[in-house]
Amino acid sequence: CCRSTLRETVWACPCSAGFCIAAFAQGTDQGRDLSKYADDSFGEDDKYHVETPYQTVSVSQVRRNAKIKNVIVLIGDGMGLEQISTGWTLNGGHLNMDNFKYAGYSRTYASDRLVNDSSSGGTGVSSGIKTKYGYIGVDDDGNPVPSLLHYAQSLGKKTGVTVTCRINDSTPADFVCHSTDRHEEEQIASQYIGCGVDFLSGGGLKFWKERSDGRDLVEEMKKDGYTFVDDLEGVRSFKGDKFLGLFAPLDMDPVLDRGPVLRETARKAIEVLDNKKGFFLMIEGSQIDDWAHRNKVGYMAEELFEFDKIIGDVLQWAEKDGHTLVIVTADHATGGLTLIDGSLENREVKVHYSTKGHNGIVVPVFAYGPHAEDFVGVYENAELSRRIHALMK
Ligand code: ZN
Ligand code: MG
Numbered sequence: 001c002c003r004s005t006l007r008e009t010v011w012a013c014p015c016s017a018g019f020c021i022a023a024f025a026q027g028t029d030q031g032r033d034l035s036k037y038a039d040d041s042f043g044e045d046d047k048y049h050v051e052t053p054y055q056t057v058s059v060s061q062v063r064r065n066a067k068i069k070n071v072i073v074l075i076g077d078g079m080g081l082e083q084i085s086t087g088w089t090l091n092g093g094h095l096n097m098d099n100f101k102y103a104g105y106s107r108t109y110a111s112d113r114l115v116n117d118s119s120s121g122g123t124g125v126s127s128g129i130k131t132k133y134g135y136i137g138v139d140d141d142g143n144p145v146p147s148l149l150h151y152a153q154s155l156g157k158k159t160g161v162t163v164t165c166r167i168n169d170s171t172p173a174d175f176v177c178h179s180t181d182r183h184e185e186e187q188i189a190s191q192y193i194g195c196g197v198d199f200l201s202g203g204g205l206k207f208w209k210e211r212s213d214g215r216d217l218v219e220e221m222k223k224d225g226y227t228f229v230d231d232l233e234g235v236r237s238f239k240g241d242k243f244l245g246l247f248a249p250l251d252m253d254p255v256l257d258r259g260p261v262l263r264e265t266a267r268k269a270i271e272v273l274d275n276k277k278g279f280f281l282m283i284e285g286s287q288i289d290d291w292a293h294r295n296k297v298g299y300m301a302e303e304l305f306e307f308d309k310i311i312g313d314v315l316q317w318a319e320k321d322g323h324t325l326v327i328v329t330a331d332h333a334t335g336g337l338t339l340i341d342g343s344l345e346n347r348e349v350k351v352h353y354s355t356k357g358h359n360g361i362v363v364p365v366f367a368y369g370p371h372a373e374d375f376v377g378v379y380e381n382a383e384l385s386r387r388i389h390a391l392m393k
Contacts, residue, residue: 043298049348059319066370069278069323078289080333087304096312100366115360121331122174124381137178144178152280165286166204201245292335295353330363
């Protein structure tokens, strides 16, 4: 969360993106200037209208008992059913998520707290255990636990992570790193050295290059064979097999300003990772959470739309491939969002938020691909992880 001076005064940052309300009120966000987003220039905070909806895709189901070669996990940070329903209404009653025929519910609580954070929530999904609030890839006693990504590596599969937050923030780190303190971001960033992940993309460059220990992690990764990319042109022209993309000093800007970085890196990741032994890829819609924290429905919806467009791309690819399990879920919901009015015909919503933090209700799990029916039911986030683990060969 918060800068060190605020850390003592805030009980714990509820946010996966690492900002705290106090910092936001001053127009800063881990040093990121968000003042231009703080006014009403982008609609009212609790109302939004979409002029032109985007086209969604339609995919058919693949052979149920086919072997699973690839696993793609898409995490909408803070994306509860309420966020999805809001986006669905705004897009005129269509989302790519409508393609899922198998759905379940994931209980997200942490081992020591009912309402979790992205560290504990993501560790549930990544590593098959419940852990404490603020813990990343470790159990209650602080012992490192392997993630689905690590398991995929042990099977000889290629692996990737692409997000729009700092890559050393909780959700991506839950799949690669281990820490009992999510705020130790320099330390977490250094764990990417030697991690062996083939495709890494996000923000957070500051923690890689402007470090208190003087190390330059980008240079270290280059020595390790990675191509470093920091703009869309670099993504488009990339041809190698070890990708490191860091596109912002901290979190990336909102989607209308940053452009289709996540969508293009997600496509590129699949292209780079696809191989005969298969791959594991985690794609995060990181900033649905951020704007739900700030109770700004327009920005939140645009992040959800970007994430849903990526889901459409992934489903179309998985339909052709036939051996890819696609899971869409969330680490928790955010904002206590309620859809109180709106119109499908006019693509508008009016919402109410009850908190600037997270809330503790079950989140959806959507599954597509071979064995998708295994994900029907009500279960813990850790159980979701164990079910994916059991299917990965
Ligand atoms: Zn959050
Ligand atoms: Mg996150």
